[in-house]
Amino acid sequence: MAEKQVLFAGFGGQGVLSMGQFLTHAALSAGKHVSWVPSYGAEMRGGTANCLVTISDEEISSPVTENPLMAVILNRPSLDKFENKIKPNGTLVVNSSLVDREPERDDLKILKIPVNKLADELGNPRGANMILLGAYMEKTQVVEVERTLEYFDVIFKGKKEEIIQKNKEAFLAGIEYARRHW
Amino acid sequence: MEKVLMKGNEALAEGALRAGCKAYFGYPITPSSEIAEYMARKLPDSDGVFLQAESEIAAINMVYGAASTGARVMTASSGPGISLKQEGISYIAEAELPCLIINISRGGPGLGGIQPAQSDYFQATRGGGHGDYHVMVLAPASVQEMMDFAIEGFELADKYRIPVMIMAEGTLGQMMEPIILREPVTKFYDKPWATTGCKGRKPNVITTLHLPPEELEQRNKHLKNKYDEIKSKEKRAEAFMVEDAELVLVAFGLMSRVAKKAVIEARKNGIKAGLIRPITLWPFPDQHIIEAAETAKIFVSLEINMGQMVEDIKLALNGRAKADFYGRIGVIPNPEEITKVVFGIAEREGL
Numbered sequence: 030m031a032e033k034q035v036l037f038a039g040f041g042g043q044g045v046l047s048m049g050q051f052l053t054h055a056a057l058s059a060g061k062h063v064s065w066v067p068s069y070g071a072e073m074r075g076g077t078a079n080c081l082v083t084i085s086d087e088e089i090s091s092p093v094t095e096n097p098l099m100a101v102i103l104n105r106p107s108l109d110k111f112e113n114k115i116k117p118n119g120t121l122v123v124n125s126s127l128v129d130r131e132p133e134r135d136d137l138k139i140l141k142i143p144v145n146k147l148a149d150e151l152g153n154p155r156g157a158n159m160i161l162l163g164a165y166m167e168k169t170q171v172v173e174v175e176r177t178l179e180y181f182d183v184i185f186k187g188k189k190e191e192i193i194q195k196n197k198e199a200f201l202a203g204i205e206y207a208r209r210h211w
Numbered sequence: 212m213e214k215v216l217m218k219g220n221e222a223l224a225e226g227a228l229r230a231g232c233k234a235y236f237g238y239p240i241t242p243s244s245e246i247a248e249y250m251a252r253k254l255p256d257s258d259g260v261f262l263q264a265e266s267e268i269a270a271i272n273m274v275y276g277a278a279s280t281g282a283r284v285m286t287a288s289s290g291p292g293i294s295l296k297q298e299g300i301s302y303i304a305e306a307e308l309p310c311l312i313i314n315i316s317r318g319g320p321g322l323g324g325i326q327p328a329q330s331d332y333f334q335a336t337r338g339g340g341h342g343d344y345h346v347m348v349l350a351p352a353s354v355q356e357m358m359d360f361a362i363e364g365f366e367l368a369d370k371y372r373i374p375v376m377i378m379a380e381g382t383l384g385q386m387m388e389p390i391i392l393r394e395p396v397t398k399f400y401d402k403p404w405a406t407t408g409c410k411g412r413k414p415n416v417i418t419t420l421h422l423p424p425e426e427l428e429q430r431n432k433h434l435k436n437k438y439d440e441i442k443s444k445e446k447r448a449e450a451f452m453v454e455d456a457e458l459v460l461v462a463f464g465l466m467s468r469v470a471k472k473a474v475i476e477a478r479k480n481g482i483k484a485g486l487i488r489p490i491t492l493w494p495f496p497d498q499h500i501i502e503a504a505e506t507a508k509i510f511v512s513l514e515i516n517m518g519q520m521v522e523d524i525k526l527a528l529n530g531r532a533k534a535d536f537y538g539r540i541g542v543i544p545n546p547e548e549i550t551k552v553v554f555g556i557a558e559r560e561g562l
Contacts, residue, residue: 050216050387053216053387057214057216063388063389064386064387064388065216065386065387066382066385066386067385067386069241069242069325069381069382089388089468090468090469090471090472090475090546091468091469091471091472091545091546092386092388092465092468093382093465093469093543093545093546094545094546094547095545095546095547095548096545096547
């Protein structure tokens with residue numbers, strides 16, 4: 030697999046950095062080279078946050094890029110900021126619960142999912158990020174989802190069993206959504 | 212071997228512990244604080260001392276005191292905090308005490324910002340405080356090297372009785388990569404000079420005051436001899452595709468990995484580009500530059516500052532080839548941006 034870079038962006042508090050960390054752990058578990066670079070310092074609840082994950086079969090040269098292949102966007106300001114940065118013919122995943130406009134690019138593969146609505150329906154509003162991640166990973170298989178599920182408990186090592194289960198439920202709900210709608 | 216995911220700052224702190232670091236004195240500052248946090252969690256369990264001092268000045272003087280006893284000690288900070296420590300670093304350098312000083316760099320001058328920078332290059336490589344002295348400066352480029360260089364830094368510090376500084380861009384401290392955990396150090400240097408209690412032997416005295424002029428000059432000559440020895444033995448750099456390179460990028464730290472990608476892109480487009488990545492910033496690996504100048508027509512220093520290392524490149528070249536510079540501040544430039552810069556310079560120079 031050639032080097033793949035995915036940007037996660039949204040409000041601070043939406044779990045943007047955690048999503049990237051989860052994917053990073055999953056990639057490591059699958060034996061990939063991986064790096065996670067956060068926008069640091071300015072994050073606060075309500076501020077913007079983003080992180081860039083690079084996954085590759087070979088050693089990673091630059092862990093930063095101006096033009097990621099994929100972007101997972103959780104809010105409107107992030108779509109405005111990053112839509113034009115995505116590589117031509119790349120993938121754009123949008124949280125349609127909070128992004129109130131259509132993407133303008135016509136070369137991108139656009140995947141929409143109302144994650145906040147789905148999380149509310151699931152009775153787990155804080156699981157929105159894991160729903161989005163499940164759907165994104167199922168669709169792109171950037172790291173094999175089956176593999177990730179095997180390692181789920183390892184990735185969440187140190188967390189309470191109840192928390193792990195809630196995250197897994199949300200992740201599975203995302204996978205289910207991707208299979209049905211994408 | 213099993214790899215674990217760690218933040219750069221955590222990997223560095225864990226490396227220090229594995230090197231036998233027994234004391235940490237510091238004052239928190241973004242983007243370095245995870246080092247202090249990690250040491251605060253771990254040091255008390257390993258029979259060590261963690262102390263958050265009232266200021267950076269207090270912290271470096273605690274390092275001075277603890278290093279006098281022969282213990283492996285460290286402090287970490289960022290730009291403005293490193294400035295505050297300079298008086299103490301000058302004393303430690305004169306007293307020839309080993310210690311590890313970490314600068315997880317942010318942009319200045321003044322309070323500046325918290326975003327990544329390499330703008331403390333002059334400060335790090337020219338001593339930084341008053342008097343004729345140097346500290347050894349290591350520049351890691353990956354989270355693995357954050358751990359490796361913490362261990363290597365303590366070894367070099369003890370070997371030469373010199374403060375060693377690790378300088379890394381803020382981003383490198385904050386980012387995560389999988390690393391292989393290094394084995395703990397089990398063999399340590401003897402330190403017959405340490406103030407460990409003088410029962411049965413002559414007292415060891417650690418002082419930096421030398422009022423008689425001859426004594427002062429002898430001290431400075433002694434230090435110079437040591438620095439010359441370090442220069443002859445410890446210059447380190449990584450060379451990438453320089454054998455036939457006509458355009459050589461020079462970059463350190465995380466920036467060097469961006470440069471590497473630009474070199475690969477340039478080669479795909481028929482430009483004979485190469486990269487020299489200084490690993491020791493002091494001593495500066497001038498021999499690598501001189502050797503590359505056999506084929507290179509131009510060197511381009513890529514820095515996250517407004518042009519500092521480029522002066523060392525010019526000193527090394529001494530007119531052998533041209534030296535150019537490209538820099539940003541508060542941001543790690545992207546490979547796409549650097550590639551454009553390389554194409555532009557190659558076109559201008561007819562390469």
